[in-house]
Each structure stands twice: as structure tokens, then as C-alpha cells.
Amino acid sequence: MQLTRQADYAIRALLHLAAEESGNVVQTKEIATREGIPEKYLPTIMRTLARAGLVRTMRGNQGGVLLARQPDDINLREVIEAIEEPIVLNRCLRDDGECDRESFCPVHPVWDIIQQTLIDRLESTTFADLASERNAAGKAGSSKGWEFADSQTRDRIPA
Numbered sequence: 001m002q003l004t005r006q007a008d009y010a011i012r013a014l015l016h017l018a019a020e021e022s023g024n025v026v027q028t029k030e031i032a033t034r035e036g037i038p039e040k041y042l043p044t045i046m047r048t049l050a051r052a053g054l055v056r057t058m059r060g061n062q063g064g065v066l067l068a069r070q071p072d073d074i075n076l077r078e079v080i081e082a083i084e085e086p087i088v089l090n091r092c093l094r095d096d097g098e099c100d101r102e103s104f105c106p107v108h109p110v111w112d113i114i115q116q117t118l119i120d121r122l123e124s125t126t127f128a129d130l131a132s133e134r135n136a137a138g139k140a141g142s143s144k145g146w147e148f149a150d151s152q153t154r155d156r157i158p159a
Helices: 005-017 030-033 042-051 076-083 108-124 127-136
Strands: 055-058 063-065
Touching: 005 030, 005 042, 005 063, 005 127, 030 042, 030 076, 042 076, 063 076, 076 108, 108 127
Parallel strands: none
Antiparallel strands: 055 063
């Protein structure tokens, strides 16, 4: 499983908003610039997050976006699933009966445990937690170094 760039950008954008004071409206251009997100993708991502009830959008000269809920009430799973489909490690875990080998497959319980562990961790990681960790690490203005596998980071890691 690998997150899409859209999910990566959504997480970065929400992390930026979580670091703001509650109720602060931030322009998407500022988020894009400070978080290294291509400006052309951010409005679409923000509309998707707004439909999911994670951000609110404000129109006009003083418009922008803000969190719809407190950062400690938004977790990583919600954001990922707002952008992508529900998290499913293998098709056999999507629905009961999806796979005709489910009842005797020795790998099925392993996939189930791994998927549940992943979901539990994503649900228990809030944006308040992430913003706090980011500030403690001295990265208040940038999420550089906090990127996913499809980013250029892996190219800089020595083998």
C-alpha cells in the first residue's frame, strides 16, 4: 500500500492548519508555498476535505480555509480515506465473502491483523499530536523531511 501524492498533500495541508491558532483562516496559496504543495492541486484537495467535514472554506478577499474541527478531533485515517478509498490491505478484507479462499487461507488472518494494526495507528494519531511533534522538532514552517515513499526523499537516502 502506498499513499497517493494527493493524500500526502492533504496531510501536509491539514498539518499546516493544525499548527495555526484555532479559527485562523489561511489562504491556500500560503499553505501551498510553505508546505511545498503544487498550488494547482490544493483547491481540489481542499474541496474534497471540506465535503468530508475536515475543513471549512471561506470565500472573498479574506477567504481561505480553516479546520472544521479541533486538531485533536481529526486523525490520519479520516484524512487518508477522505482523499482515497477506505484502507484495505487486500481485497479479501474488503467484505466478508469477497474471496472464496477466506475460510481456509493461512494468510488471511495475517492480513487482517496487519490491516487492523495500521488502522488503529492511523486512528490514534491526531493532527494535534502531529503538530506538537512538528513544533518540538523545530519544523514549524515546513514539513520537509516528513514525506511519503513516493517523494524524492528516498532518492536521498544512501543505500
